[in-house]
Amino acid sequence: MRWLQVLKPITPRARVVLGGLSFVLPIVVWCIVSYVPFVWHPQVFITNPGSVSYLERGMRMDRSAFDDEVKDAHDENRAPPEGTPSNPIYLPAPHEVAAALYTSFTQPPVSQDGQWLHQSLWHSIQIIFWGFVISSIIGVPLGVICGTYSALARLNEPFIEFFRYLPAPAFGALAVAILGIFDGPKITIIVIGTLFQQVLIIANTTRKLDVNLVEAALTLGTKNAKLLSRVVIPGILPDLYRDQRILLGWAWTYLIVAELIGTTSGITWFITLQARYQHFANMYAAIIIIGIIGVGTDMVLALIGRRLFPWDRTLAKIA
Amino acid sequence: MNIHGNPMNQFVPTPLLPSYLEQSPDVTARLDRMKAREVILDVQHLNKLFGTGEHTTTALNDINFSTHRREFLCVVGPSGCGKSTLVRILAGLEEKTSGQVLLKGAPVSGPGSDRGMVFQGYTLFPWLTVKKNVMFGPEVNGHGKYAAEQRALQWLQLVGLEKFADAYPHQLSGGMKQRVAIVRALANQPPILLMDEPFGALDAQTRCRMQTHLLEIWRKIDITIVFITHDLDEAIFLADRILVLSAHPGEVQELIEVPVSRPRSMAQLLSPPFLATKARLEELIHSKAAEDEEEDGGSYEMITRLTSVTDNVE
Numbered sequence: 051m052r053w054l055q056v057l058k059p060i061t062p063r064a065r066v067v068l069g070g071l072s073f074v075l076p077i078v079v080w081c082i083v084s085y086v087p088f089v090w091h092p093q094v095f096i097t098n099p100g101s102v103s104y105l106e107r108g109m110r111m112d113r114s115a116f117d118d119e120v121k122d123a124h125d126e127n128r129a130p131p132e133g134t135p136s137n138p139i140y141l142p143a144p145h146e147v148a149a150a151l152y153t154s155f156t157q158p159p160v161s162q163d164g165q166w167l168h169q170s171l172w173h174s175i176q177i178i179f180w181g182f183v184i185s186s187i188i189g190v191p192l193g194v195i196c197g198t199y200s201a202l203a204r205l206n207e208p209f210i211e212f213f214r215y216l217p218a219p220a221f222g223a224l225a226v227a228i229l230g231i232f233d234g235p236k237i238t239i240i241v242i243g244t245l246f247q248q249v250l251i252i253a254n255t256t257r258k259l260d261v262n263l264v265e266a267a268l269t270l271g272t273k274n275a276k277l278l279s280r281v282v283i284p285g286i287l288p289d290l291y292r293d294q295r296i297l298l299g300w301a302w303t304y305l306i307v308a309e310l311i312g313t314t315s316g317i318t319w320f321i322t323l324q325a326r327y328q329h330f331a332n333m334y335a336a337i338i339i340i341g342i343i344g345v346g347t348d349m350v351l352a353l354i355g356r357r358l359f360p361w362d363r364t365l366a367k368i369a
Numbered sequence: 370m371n372i373h374g375n376p377m378n379q380f381v382p383t384p385l386l387p388s389y390l391e392q393s394p395d396v397t398a399r400l401d402r403m404k405a406r407e408v409i410l411d412v413q414h415l416n417k418l419f420g421t422g423e424h425t426t427t428a429l430n431d432i433n434f435s436t437h438r439r440e441f442l443c444v445v446g447p448s449g450c451g452k453s454t455l456v457r458i459l460a461g462l463e464e465k466t467s468g469q470v471l472l473k474g475a476p477v478s479g480p481g482s483d484r485g486m487v488f489q490g491y492t493l494f495p496w497l498t499v500k501k502n503v504m505f506g507p508e509v510n511g512h513g514k515y516a517a518e519q520r521a522l523q524w525l526q527l528v529g530l531e532k533f534a535d536a537y538p539h540q541l542s543g544g545m546k547q548r549v550a551i552v553r554a555l556a557n558q559p560p561i562l563l564m565d566e567p568f569g570a571l572d573a574q575t576r577c578r579m580q581t582h583l584l585e586i587w588r589k590i591d592i593t594i595v596f597i598t599h600d601l602d603e604a605i606f607l608a609d610r611i612l613v614l615s616a617h618p619g620e621v622q623e624l625i626e627v628p629v630s631r632p633r634s635m636a637q638l639l640s641p642p643f644l645a646t647k648a649r650l651e652e653l654i655h656s657k658a659a660e661d662e663e664e665d666g667g668s669y670e671m672i673t674r675l676t677s678v679t680d681n682v683e
Contacts, residue, residue: 266492266550269460270506271482271557280509284496361495361537 077144084143087135095136101128110136142331150331151338167320167336171343174305174316177233181240181308182301186294189248194290196249197256198282207250214246218304222311231312239311243304248297255289256282288355288362295351302344389645392628396642400626403609406438407473409560409593410459415468417454417619427618428454432468434612434624436593438560441584443596443608447654451619452597456565459595460486473560482510485554489566491546493538499549500525500534506557517556524552527586544575548582555592564596568603577635580606584633601650605643606633613653622653 053064060068083090094116099105102119116133123130137143142150154167196203218239225235259282267281309318317336324332355362392400417429428451436442444452457463459470461480470477472484480486493502503521508514525531528548538546547567554562568576580603587594598604604611605627613622628642637643 260492262488262490262492263494265462265480266486266488266494267505267509268462268480269482269484269486269563270509270553271480272505272509276509280505281494284494287496359496361539363495363539 080144083141084137091135091137093136093138094133096131096133098132100131102131105131110139139328140330142334146331147334147338150329151335154332154335165320167332167339170315170317170320170336171339174309174318175343177236177308177316178240178298178301178305180233181237181304182244182298184237185241185244185248185297185301189245190252190290190294193249193252194256194278194283194286196253197259197286198278203253207253210246210249214250218243219307219311222307226312233315235311236308236315239308240301240304243308244297244301247300248293251293251297252290255293256286258289259285288359288364291351291355291358292364295348295355298351299344299348302340386645386648387641389625389628389642389649391642391645392626393630393642396626396628396630399631400609403437403440406440408435409438409440409473410595411435411469411471411474412459413469413471415455415458415470416466417451417458417463418466429458430618430620432614432619432621434621436561436595438593439587439591441587441594441596441607441609442612443598443604443610444612444614445598445601445604445650445654446614446619446622447616448599449619450614450616452599452614453565455614455619456486456563456595456597460484460563462486482506482557483559483561485557485559485562487547487550487554487562487564487567489569491538491543491550491570493546493549493553495538498535498537499530499541502538502549503553503556506553510557520556524556525549527589528552528582542575543571544579547571547579551583551586555586555590559592561593561595564594566597566599569598576600576603581635583607588632601647601654602638604650605629605646606638611646611650613650615653625649 053060092113093110094113096105096107096109096111096116099107099109101123105111105119111133113135116131120130122128159166192206196206221242222235222239225238229235229238263285264277264281267277272280305316306318309316314322317340321333321336324330324336412432412434415429415432416427419426419428432455434442444455446452454463458465461477461484477484493499494505497505500518500521503524504514504517507517507520512520522531522534525534528551530545530548530552533541533545533549538549541549550567551562568579571579583594584607586592596604596607598607606629608627611625611627613625614620615622625646627646629637629640629646630642
């Protein structure tokens, strides 16, 4: 078990291979379930209804019911129905999703008031962006100040601690009553969902600053405001940046709830619509795109972070 | 250099050594010159209590001493004697319970740029280059960026680190980091430099080089140094005078004038005045420490033999 050692780093080659496998393995499982006929496939896709009157070409039915029909037809010397083993409609095969992914960008939407996938996505990204920016404008300074001054932390944190347990969607109705049915309440839900965690996390990060650095700065004659701007903030900046990356991920999890409030919009609306018409391939395509956008943003931010903070040793350890 | 901790040390024939109080004329003359200079730091009846009510412990009890301009004072004592607390009070990082600390006659309160400090741990700002670390003090004290930069480069030249001006602290070795920490403190041009076991985290050879280096800096610039250490050799090698503290409570036991002549070199480590001073320090510190150890019940005789009786290492 040379490759399972506690807290031992792995070789760069192994990093690449294992990183690839973490995506390849689930796809392989998906392919096996989709393309190997004797794995799962609990239903039958009717290719020829035969003599069974209620069957139609293109229908799916449970295998046991199909087997019964075939048996009855044999017993009664009628033409038996024909079909191929298939999975339920909610699990399309990889190639179907890939095709949907492609057509969602090339073919105009089917329904009349339909939006293109990228239009829905763009709307969602804007909601996330503004929610996160507003939350950060309040949350980052408040967090840093709470982490720096114990008195202010005590004054703020117990209430924030209480408030963060109140589920953000619970404020949905209130937000709609105050801000109308369009983007206002949606952004508000993202802010409520992010802000309170943000203050507490950033306050904790600030408290983890090496107190020796502050003392060194004090003995060099640094006073009040300069202590904050020249020692505390630069000292926590790489960790604060990492926190922001994690918090941005959390903001995405609030997106679906936020978009269901008022008029359903954005990617949530797209997904709901596709599911309603049983276009599950389109739905999966949308979900995959959300994932790609999320991981992609995070990877870009990580790269930028490495450029911004060349002295940061934590980043070097991960890389 | 690290004789300290070597058991051979206990067999130094003490009766043959001169008294640590005997000084050669050059040492006496040098110390007289030092005492003739003005007092820089004056500590009067300094007390420090920790805790409140019944749980109060006395960390420092009626500490009195003063240092003269350009003196090198070392503070030694057993662990728990409050030497770190003392230097932190001098730096203003901790509050004193009572007493006075006077710098050039004026009482000090809180930390300030008039007392430089070098810590045991590495406290360079990791987000600043070496040069910007040294510029930090002058800049926050209102000197212009250009002046601060010129000054920083001069200081780095003094310790031979000008090549590393644009490196980040994590790219330096431990010894180099502490050299930068020293010049960062000196860049404010404080009258006094406080050092809290600054070489404690370094390996023996590096520590040795750093001591020689520090003496060079001290010789060349107008600075008074208060240096905390638990390494007796280090204290004798560096100091003009050594303040010996006792533990529980921390009190001044003796202020020893080091009879070793200057300039110092590693060869003096085995000279009679050096060994005599060492013997006196051992007597003051380790006899007391041994008593404490007995109170802990830490006797080695209690350890049961776990090897075969024929398998001996001594």
